[in-house]
Amino acid sequence: MSVDLEISGLAKTYPNGLRALGGIDLRVPAGEILAIVGGSGCGKSTLLRLVAGLETPSAGSVRVGGDLINGPHPAVGLVFQEPRLLPWLSVADNVGFGLAALPPGERAVRVATALDRVGLTAHAQAWPRELSGGQAQRAALARALVTRPQVLLLDEPFSALDALTRTALQDHLLELWAFERPTLVLVTHDIEEALVLADRVVTLRPRPGRVDDIRTVAMSRPRDRDAHAFEVHKRQLRAALNQSLAPDTLAPDSLTAAAL
């Protein structure tokens, strides 16, 4: 169950005059996994915060299944870079935080299912401080997924984790995604992460942030990070990313040189 996400002419200029986003047009069909990559300061986090309704755009609009976003929307879930679990709630209560409107019995069932899916059933009554970094981020994933969002946004969700945990959680995210197949938008600075997860990868060009390149990742899942095809995709995406970081004034020749 998922819906289309439509971003049209989306721009954000902060009161201090900083142009974070300069007109983004993107259409994410229902159930797609879209990765957004770009250098620091390219506005990728701003883009996600606008889609989540945490900030208001200066121009343009975001539509989720036809609904105009003008604040946090019940069908949109968000996982932050940090777990942001509430330290005064048990892991189970954190996961059930967004289900306050449900009767307790139903809430308990939903929370138990979510905890089971992320493998934290044994830690249901633990305090967030007792979890490891990877466990805390799994709890954050469970909290976002338990409300069955139709669009799930992830803001560099695994960037604070060690390499092994990160790889494991990337695979785990795909398993979780397969349950309800929400439309998924992932912001990352990790090329490999984008290629492991995404159907399409968008590269943003900074100052102001705008779409520089969109490429389809035509590899079947699960994807082997060591396969030759994966390496080829990686090289191409890295080249595209380098090109997006090159100053606008450079000639095409020097762009290619910089990419190699």
Place this chain on the structure above:
Amino acid sequence: MPLFLLWLGIFETSKVALIAVGVFFPVYLGVMGAVLGVDRKIVEVGRIYRLSGLALARRILLPAILPALVVALRTGLGLGWMFVVAAEYMGASEGIGYLLVDGQQLGKPDQIIAAILVFALLGKAADAIIVALAAPALRWQDAYQGGR
């Protein structure tokens, strides 16, 4: 205090008013400081789940400031006992503060020491009650526990 005595009389009202005014502002400042210091990132979690202003205060702000609130209340309580002495010092015919003044003026050190001990015990007991009441709500705290 002289104004309180003039306006509110020499009985309990003026003393209660003095203690209330003296304790209110330190506690208020402590709580306001804590509210302003609540992590924006935690508040955003509440916003994502579309909590209304009241629900945000109850489910995010209140638990987040609870440790600081307890500290502010303990400080306020300690201050309150000091104001009790001050208030009774200046115009009372009974109470522990009065016993202090009385002991000083009539040269009864045993009475002074007894009054001080009673103050100390009451203060400690009141503080312990706040700590005990708050303890279940603060078990989540991940902080240095004083070697426990």
